[in-house]
Amino acid sequence: MHFRAVALALLMAAFAIGIGFLADIGSADEDLMLVGAAEILDEIREGKAVERHHVRIEGSLDLRELEGPVRSPISIVDCEVQDTVRMEGATFESTVSFEETVFENMVLFSGVRFNDSAGFSFATFEDTVFFDSAFFGEVAEFCGTRFGRDAYFSSTVFSKTSDFNFTRFAEEYVLFDNVRFLGDAHFEDAEFGRWTNFYGSRFYEEADFLLATFPGRSFIANVTFEGDAKFASVEFMSFAEFEDSSFEGDFFLYGSTISYMKLNGTTFGEGSRVHLNNTEIEGFVIPWRTMEDHLVFRDEVYMGLVENYKRLGWFQDADDCYYHYRMLAQERKNIGWSKAIDYLAWLSCGYGVRPDYTLAWSLSIVLLFGVVFHLGKGLLQYERPDAKPENLGEGSEVDKIDLQGRIKDVASSHQGETQEEFDGETPQDFGNIPSISEYPTLGEAMYFSSLVFIAQAPADYLALGRYKYLVIIEGVLGWLMLALFLVALGNLMIR
Numbered sequence: 483m484h485f486r487a488v489a490l491a492l493l494m495a496a497f498a499i500g501i502g503f504l505a506d507i508g509s510a511d512e513d514l515m516l517v518g519a520a521e522i523l524d525e526i527r528e529g530k531a532v533e534r535h536h537v538r539i540e541g542s543l544d545l546r547e548l549e550g551p552v553r554s555p556i557s558i559v560d561c562e563v564q565d566t567v568r569m570e571g572a573t574f575e576s577t578v579s580f581e582e583t584v585f586e587n588m589v590l591f592s593g594v595r596f597n598d599s600a601g602f603s604f605a606t607f608e609d610t611v612f613f614d615s616a617f618f619g620e621v622a623e624f625c626g627t628r629f630g631r632d633a634y635f636s637s638t639v640f641s642k643t644s645d646f647n648f649t650r651f652a653e654e655y656v657l658f659d660n661v662r663f664l665g666d667a668h669f670e671d672a673e674f675g676r677w678t679n680f681y682g683s684r685f686y687e688e689a690d691f692l693l694a695t696f697p698g699r700s701f702i703a704n705v706t707f708e709g710d711a712k713f714a715s716v717e718f719m720s721f722a723e724f725e726d727s728s729f730e731g732d733f734f735l736y737g738s739t740i741s742y743m744k745l746n747g748t749t750f751g752e753g754s755r756v757h758l759n760n761t762e763i764e765g766f767v768i769p770w771r772t773m774e775d776h777l778v779f780r781d782e783v784y785m786g787l788v789e790n791y792k793r794l795g796w797f798q799d800a801d802d803c804y805y806h807y808r809m810l811a812q813e814r815k816n817i818g819w820s821k822a823i824d825y826l827a828w829l830s831c832g833y834g835v836r837p838d839y840t841l842a843w844s845l846s847i848v849l850l851f852g853v854v855f856h857l858g859k860g861l862l863q864y865e866r867p868d869a870k871p872e873n874l875g876e877g878s879e880v881d882k883i884d885l886q887g888r889i890k891d892v893a894s895s896h897q898g899e900t901q902e903e904f905d906g907e908t909p910q911d912f913g914n915i916p917s918i919s920e921y922p923t924l925g926e927a928m929y930f931s932s933l934v935f936i937a938q939a940p941a942d943y944l945a946l947g948r949y950k951y952l953v954i955i956e957g958v959l960g961w962l963m964l965a966l967f968l969v970a971l972g973n974l975m976i977r
Contacts, residue, residue, distance in 0.1 A: 514538040514562060525554065532556045544568040551575050558583055569594055570612075580605050581623075591616055592634075602627050603645075613638055614657075624649055633675075635661055644668065651675045653697070658683055666709075669694050680705050688731075691716055699723075707731060713738060714757075729754050733776075735761050743767065750776045758783045766790045770799040770806075779810050801835035808833040830966055837970035844935065844963045851956045852931035856924045860949030863922045863942060935960035 517534060519541030525532050526545070532554055542565045545552065551573035560582040567589040574594070579601040588609045599620040608630040616638045626648045632655040642665040649672045656675040661683040669691045676698030688709040695717045703725040710731040716738045726747040733750070736757045745768035750756070756773050759780045770791070777783065784807035791800035812828065815821040832839040855861050922930065922943070930943050934956045939945065945953045 516540055519543045519565065522558075523548075526552055526556075529553050532558065534558045534561055536560045538562040538564065540564050542566050542568060545572045546570060548572065556580075562586065566590070574598065574600070577601075584608065585611070588612075596620070596622070599623070606630070607633070610634075618642070618644065621645070626650075629654075629656075633657065637661065640664060640667065646672050648672065651678075655679070663687070663689065666690065674698070674700065677701070685709060685711070688712065696720065696722060703727060707733070710734065718743060724748055732757065737761065740764065740766060745772070748772060758787075761786075763787075763790055765794070767794065770796075770802045774802070774806050779814075781807075781811070805833055805835050830963075831970045834970050837967055840963055840967040840970055844960075844967065847956065847959055847963070848928065848931045848935050851934070851952060852924070852928035854952065855931060855945075855949065856922070856927035858949065859921050860946050860952070861922050861927060861930060862944040862946060863926060931956065936964070 515537045517537045517539050519539055522532055522534070522539065522543065523545070527548065534557070536559075539558070539561055543563065544567075546568055553575045555576035555578075556574070557577075557579045559579060562584045564586055566587045567585060570590050571593045572595070574596050575598065577598045577600075578596060581601050582604045584606045586608050589607055589611045592612045593615045594613070595617045597619040599622075600618055601623040603623045603625040604627065605624075606628045610631045610633075611629060612634045614634045614636040616635070618638070618640045619642070621642050622640050622644045624644070624646045627646070628650045629652050631652050633651055634655075635658045637660045638658075639662045644663060644665065644667050647668050647670040649669070651672070651674050654675045654677075656678045659679045659681040661680070663683070663685045664687070666687045667685055667689050669689075671693040672691070673695045674697070678696055678698065678700040680700075680702045682704050684706045686708050689707055690712045692712055693715045694713070697719045699720045700718065700722045703723050705724070705727045707728065708730045710733075711729055712734045714734045714736050716735070718738065718740050720741055722740065722743040724743065724745045727745070728749050728751075730751040732755045734757045736759045739762045742765035743763075745766075748768060750773060754776050755778050756776045757778050759778070759782070761783070763786060766787070770787075777787075784803060788800050788804050788807070791797070791803060808824065808828070812821060812824040815824065827833050830840060830843060831837065930940060933940050934953050938957065939953055
């Protein structure tokens with residue numbers, strides 16, 4: 483029993499020693515060596531290279547009173563900077579690296595000039611950071627950087643590539659207004675704040691925002707994209723305003739989710755293309771005429787835009803978009819019945835959205851048939867059947883014979899079979915025949931053609947010979963055109 487107690491005591495002691503040892507190791511990792519900011523400033527004044535790794539810097543790194551440019555290369559990596567950093571207006575001639583460093587207080591790099599590369603990858607800015615009016619002469623690296631509060635890059639110039647891939651901005655203000663990106667700008671998988679401002683900025687090369695997230699309002703207005711603007715698979719969770727922006731290259735939005743995007747006043751270069759395939763759009767505000775010659779053809783894209791314009795109440799834009807889509811789809815079809823039907827749908831009613839096409843064809847048909855009836859002398863006009871013939875008394879066989887001869891002479895000039903219709907008839911058979919007028923005038927022929935087109939042939943006109951078949955054809959065309967016109971007009975009136 484005594485042995486067991488001793489063994490248990492030894493075991494507990496060993497356990498306690500082990501725990502203490504592990505605690506010492508952990509505290510050793512957490513307790514960084516302290517370095518004074520004054521020590522670093524002295525090295526900079528003496529032109530010595532500054533190299534610190536995994537230390538904690540106490541005191542303010544303030545270069546405002548330093549005379550002349552900073553020629554020392556600076557490498558402060560995986561460190562903690564306790565106090566405020568003040569470097570406004572400083573000029574760095576050599577490389578600067580603050581990678582993986584944590585800045586616990588405000589950082590001010592306003593007006594700083596980095597003539598060589600500047601690295602802030604995977605750094606953490608826990609307070610507000612100012613890079614406004616800064617100049618980056620070489621590569622600017624902010625890959626994986628985290629911003630705890632507002633980030634100001636207003637009026638900054640990036641001469642070469644700027645890398646903000648995987649950057650996480652706080653749910654605050656992110657200001658890149660009036661920035662000049664002279665090299666490629668990369669914001670892949672970046673997450674912006676509740677207010678992101680790129681107003682007036684200019685991208686001279688490629689702007690890559692692939693997989694980026696804009697949780698708040700993004701103000702990307704009056705921006706010039708001279709290269710491709712890649713916003714593919716981007717999530718715009720709130721308003722995205724691209725008003726008055728200019729796209730000289732392609733505008734990629736495929737696979738993106740757009741809550742509401744405004745592109746009023748946007749312009750596209752001659753060879754620019756807009757890619758919207760597989761894009762989820764709730765509101766896409768851009769006049770159709772702005773991008774009708776730049777949209778990459780995809781069936782679902784055009785039909786989605788048509789529905790988008792209808793939701794906005796822009797019905798004319800919806801019709802124009804649908805018309806343009808059908809025209810392009812028709813051009814891509816192989817010769818066959820489908821292409822022929824499409825061609826007929828275009829000519830007759832503009833694919834159902836151009837009732838003026840149907841109206842124009844209707845007027846043309848009426849005019850054409852009226853001219854044919856008049857010039858071909860294919861009509862006879864007579865008085866109503868209940869009217870008594872003029873100069874034709876009862877029992878006047880001679881006048882009746884003369885009347886028969888007039889009919890036969892007029893009819894025989896059109897078709898032989900018409901002549902036969904009157905052969906064998908006796909004068910008595912014409913006792914109730916009305917008086918005959920030689921031929922209708924052009925106006926009367928138009929009147930006849932109009933009634934045939936919209937209703938039926940008037941009873942006081944007679945189509946002669948083969949012209950009676952023209953009456954049937956015009957009547958059928960009239961019914962078809964009327965149906966097409968009502969359908970096309972209904973599309974406009976119902977909405």
